[in-house]
Amino acid sequence: MFDRDIRSLATELLSLSLKRNFTVATVESCTGGLVCGALTAIAGSSSMVLGGLITYSNEAKAALAGVPMALIKQHGAVSEPVARAMAEGGRERLDATFAVSITGVAGPGGGSVEKPVGLVHFACAGPSGTRHRERRFGEQSRDEIRRLSLLEGLDLLRETVLTGP
DSSP: OOHHHHHHHHHHHHHHHHHHHHOOEESTTTTTTTHHHHHHHHHHHHGGGEEEEOOSHHHHHHHOOOOOOHHHHOOOOSHHHHHHHHHHHHHHTTTTTTTEEEOOOOOSSSOSSSSSSTEEEEEEEEEEEEEEEEOOOOOHHHHHHHHHHHHHHHHHHHHHHHHHH
């Protein structure tokens, strides 16, 4: 189901977790649970993965991850402040060491001049703070944008675990 690159990153994260004793939560919008799915595809992942929140709608971002609706209204769901709030809320609500979040425009519709198809915001919250990353994947297929977002989310989680924010 998941390609070699995805499985490799997920396996590396599980190995790091076993050595460093940390837990992970995911808060996903445009990836719809793919990050959590990739992590849990690895045998033994129950020692690391606490759970995942699929916060596809603005209401779910607020209800499940505690993202203030005022923040969503001010910046839009696809923004750095909302990605950060998603990760921080998921970390707190699931009591995880780290939480990674993803919110973006996977297309093919839904983009605008300010927030085009392929724009994705990522955040990873951990004990030392929250790291953010923005990527513009361009007008690729929906599946490819989601796949690239999955890889980027796993990479950001790995980088945060290894180096902090």
